[in-house]
Amino acid sequence: MIAPQTLLDKLWKAHEIRRDAEGVSLLWVDRHLVHEGSHHAFARLKERGQRVYAPELTFAVVDHYAPTRNRDTIAAPDIRRMIDTLDGNAQTHGLEIFGLRDPRQGIVHVVGPEQGLTLPGLLINCGDSHTSTHGAFGALGFGIGATQVAHVLATQTIPQRKPRAMRITIDGRLAPGVSAKDVALGWIARLGTSGATGHAIEYAGSAVRALSMEGRMTLCNLSIEGGARFGMVAPDETTFAYLKGRPYAPGGAAWDAAVDDWRGLVTDAEARFDREVRLDAAEIAPTVTWGTAPDQALPIDGTVPDPAGLPDAEAAKVRAALDYMGLAPGRPIAGTPVDQVFLGSCTNARIEDLRAAAAVLAGRQAKVPGLVSPGSMIVRKQAEDEGLDRIFIEAGLDWVASGCSLCVGMNGDLVAPGKRCASSTNRNFRGRQGRGARTHLMSPVMVAAAAVTGTLCDARPLLKDRAA
Amino acid sequence: MRGWDQHEGHAVALPIENIDTDQLIPARFMSTPRSEGYGRFLLHDLREGAQDFPLDRHPEASVLVARRNFGSGSSREAAVYALVDAGFRVVIAPSFGDIFAGNAVNNGLLPAALPEDMVDQMIRSLGDGAAPVRVDLEAGLIRMGGAEHRFDLDPTWGLKLRNGWDDIDLTAQHSDAIAQFAERRATRFPWAWPGAKRSV
Numbered sequence: 001m002i003a004p005q006t007l008l009d010k011l012w013k014a015h016e017i018r019r020d021a022e023g024v025s026l027l028w029v030d031r032h033l034v035h036e037g038s039h040h041a042f043a044r045l046k047e048r049g050q051r052v053y054a055p056e057l058t059f060a061v062v063d064h065y066a067p068t069r070n071r072d073t074i075a076a077p078d079i080r081r082m083i084d085t086l087d088g089n090a091q092t093h094g095l096e097i098f099g100l101r102d103p104r105q106g107i108v109h110v111v112g113p114e115q116g117l118t119l120p121g122l123l124i125n126c127g128d129s130h131t132s133t134h135g136a137f138g139a140l141g142f143g144i145g146a147t148q149v150a151h152v153l154a155t156q157t158i159p160q161r162k163p164r165a166m167r168i169t170i171d172g173r174l175a176p177g178v179s180a181k182d183v184a185l186g187w188i189a190r191l192g193t194s195g196a197t198g199h200a201i202e203y204a205g206s207a208v209r210a211l212s213m214e215g216r217m218t219l220c221n222l223s224i225e226g227g228a229r230f231g232m233v234a235p236d237e238t239t240f241a242y243l244k245g246r247p248y249a250p251g252g253a254a255w256d257a258a259v260d261d262w263r264g265l266v267t268d269a270e271a272r273f274d275r276e277v278r279l280d281a282a283e284i285a286p287t288v289t290w291g292t293a294p295d296q297a298l299p300i301d302g303t304v305p306d307p308a309g310l311p312d313a314e315a316a317k318v319r320a321a322l323d324y325m326g327l328a329p330g331r332p333i334a335g336t337p338v339d340q341v342f343l344g345s346c347t348n349a350r351i352e353d354l355r356a357a358a359a360v361l362a363g364r365q366a367k368v369p370g371l372v373s374p375g376s377m378i379v380r381k382q383a384e385d386e387g388l389d390r391i392f393i394e395a396g397l398d399w400v401a402s403g404c405s406l407c408v409g410m411n412g413d414l415v416a417p418g419k420r421c422a423s424s425t426n427r428n429f430r431g432r433q434g435r436g437a438r439t440h441l442m443s444p445v446m447v448a449a450a451a452v453t454g455t456l457c458d459a460r461p462l463l464k465d466r467a468a
Numbered sequence: 469m470r471g472w473d474q475h476e477g478h479a480v481a482l483p484i485e486n487i488d489t490d491q492l493i494p495a496r497f498m499s500t501p502r503s504e505g506y507g508r509f510l511l512h513d514l515r516e517g518a519q520d521f522p523l524d525r526h527p528e529a530s531v532l533v534a535r536r537n538f539g540s541g542s543s544r545e546a547a548v549y550a551l552v553d554a555g556f557r558v559v560i561a562p563s564f565g566d567i568f569a570g571n572a573v574n575n576g577l578l579p580a581a582l583p584e585d586m587v588d589q590m591i592r593s594l595g596d597g598a599a600p601v602r603v604d605l606e607a608g609l610i611r612m613g614g615a616e617h618r619f620d621l622d623p624t625w626g627l628k629l630r631n632g633w634d635d636i637d638l639t640a641q642h643s644d645a646i647a648q649f650a651e652r653r654a655t656r657f658p659w660a661w662p663g664a665k666r667s668v
Contacts, residue, residue: 022624147571227565261659320484
């Protein structure tokens, strides 16, 4: 009899070519996604005089440096060069590229699933820590550094030690106005930014089953903010319905065979995890970050911590974060004025996120400026077909093209020093959105509510009698 | 990359938790070619505003002691390039971001995990100063100020650091096994290859 296996066990075994004496596995890579930041790896390949091992499994996407406006005339030579370099590398190695002028361009972790490049049972690598997003489909998706990107380019394999298995079970129903983003910020606040280091997380439970693919992607995307390189959800009918008919997904008889295989990608009933965490969905409230790490988060009706009552080391950390963020200790977080908002990123810029934000913004005016950058140009088109762009524009927000934009501050979009931004992104690190920028992470509806009131606030009253 | 067994240098403390990769190297510097050197970008924004920053006080330091979750955040290997180009060979902390630690080893930088109380002790004894330190990779020992600390390191990482191995060369030895695996996978799971592109 085969011992009961976790989803992680099954995915790992399916990709393991060999395991060395020290216990490190050599894994087969089904999809390798590269972006402008992969230039170090291509340079390394060139130094070695090597070619890409499997160009048909390697896809290039322009996202990190993609301008969100005036794409025809990129003024900054550095940005131009980064994008041209990726174009050149794709051409040299015969890779399909979703370039700046491609109507399918967007953020790599939005484009992969949208195109059906991401499928259950695959191993997906990308030189980006949010590659955990793809785990939402029951895939092994994990971020790698430049040396490893070069390794995958050269061999289509990745040496990796198997992580420990962790399960976060979320049962019950999320209240209206509460989303996957709040679930993620909630568990990270509880366990800490290194709470899941060394682990692969499987998200399970009725609240996870009830999530759309967009919600599952948000949840898996944020795994790395709690230290886990891998996040995953077992595939089900929701997964199959999302994928069917996508451009690169299998079609016809191949689709049926694939779904048959995918149905087996579940954790066996008796399988053991190294670590189990349980959350009650009903207890999760809209959550915002107050500090400079994603675990410095609290419910919107909470108060900012006061270092006075804390042990020395903790007090110093809190004081440093409050000082950077320009917040007074012990005060309610709600009511904090913001200077601007950003709706975008691989975490929360899919169509469902835009719809949710638009539900708050419809017929209302934003009190502060803001940027809405859809996760892909296809999402952008879909939103325009649904009239969402009009809602954002009429509210006074800028409706721009797709890219990583203000989540990483590489493409020229920046928050000015000392300015406060309500943001649907994934990192509130110091300087992440620009030098001295103050970032508060939250869900799309909360970003929209911050736009409407000009302050951090609970979105739920603004959603009353509206469908989000 | 050259391997190393022993390192003798000076340690300096940066007693901060969660030094993420965005702090190690702000994004705006990352379009720079590596050949220009990344050392000047290390902790750029944290250093520029601060007076008497530990790294500036002790430019000779090659061992950095920091608090938990060092190198959390993005997969940018540039964070490691900045440390290495600034002359660092070892970072000591209670824990590291997973991706950062792997990137470090791939560039000859040792991420030495020590129990939190030992790191605290080191940070206290270093204070604002720098102290001689000796790191022995094979023995897994750090000697500083008469004390000896044992660190945890994945055995494979130890081998890689000592021998300066490049994974691509190691993997090349298994090229037949890889080709056979790919063939088996393509036969058994044809759906794992991208389907014929249809119109969007």
